[in-house]
Each structure stands twice: as structure tokens, then as C-alpha cells.
Amino acid sequence: MTSLKTAITVRPMERKDVSDCATIADAAFRTDELFVRLYPRYKEYPNELRDWWLVRLKGRLVDPITVPLVAEASIGDGPDAEKEIVGFAVWLRLGTDAGALERMAKDTYLHSETPLSHRSDGTPAASELPVPFFVLC
Numbered sequence: 197m198t199s200l201k202t203a204i205t206v207r208p209m210e211r212k213d214v215s216d217c218a219t220i221a222d223a224a225f226r227t228d229e230l231f232v233r234l235y236p237r238y239k240e241y242p243n244e245l246r247d248w249w250l251v252r253l254k255g256r257l258v259d260p261i262t263v264p265l266v267a268e269a270s271i272g273d274g275p276d277a278e279k280e281i282v283g284f285a286v287w288l289r290l291g292t293d294a295g296a297l298e299r300m301a302k303d304t305y306l307h308s309e310t311p312l313s314h315r316s317d318g319t320p321a322a323s324e325l326p327v328p329f330f331v332l333c
Contacts, residue, residue, distance in 0.1 A: 205270065211257060215250065218250045221249040222245050225245070231245060262289070266283070267282050
């Protein structure tokens, strides 16, 4: 009998991961008291909460101060290993230290060097942001 190896890898979220992450979040929060209050008619509109997660995660993916990560399970060995996203987290990188400024000076989705102060969405300059580093979904 051969046993399969399972490994969990944490890696940056990619655009192709957003749908799976929205499905995970929908399942995890569907019966959460806050989300039941926000979406009281979820039984009539079962996709509404998942659609909200899709929009939210796409926004987090393109925001240069967020660090979206996925936990990916690999079952088996080598290139034929089956992979599945089993969780995710979105970290918000704030502060004015060198690492924060470097992170915020890049648009990570488009891989450009556009400073935040030139963004059309009104994102504040790095010097205006507080210091903590925390989880945000």
C-alpha cells in the first residue's frame, strides 16, 4: 500500500485563485452572525455573498498595500501532484519603514512602479498611513 504525501504551501494569491477563495469565504461566513445580518435574504439570493467576496478579493489583489496569500494543498509527489486551495488570508501592509514604502510604491498586479500618490483611486500617500500590519479580508 502506497501512502500519498500531503503538503500545505503558502504562496501569493493569483488572479486564477480568486474564484476558489470566494467559494471558501462564502462557505466559511455564510452562517456568521455578521454576514447573516448583512445579507438577510441570502436564501433568496444564494450567490450574492459569494459575488461580494469575488469583488472584494479582486480589489484586494490589485491594491499595492495588501498581501493576499493562499494555502495550497498538494496531494502526491512531483509535477503530477494534485493541488487545491484550502484557505487564504489577506494582510494589509501599513507603515512608513523601508519595506512598507517599497511595497506601496509598486502596483503589484500590473508590476509597475506607479507611486500611490499618482493613483486615480485616491489612495493616500505612504506617509499618511498608520504603522500596524494586520489581517484584512
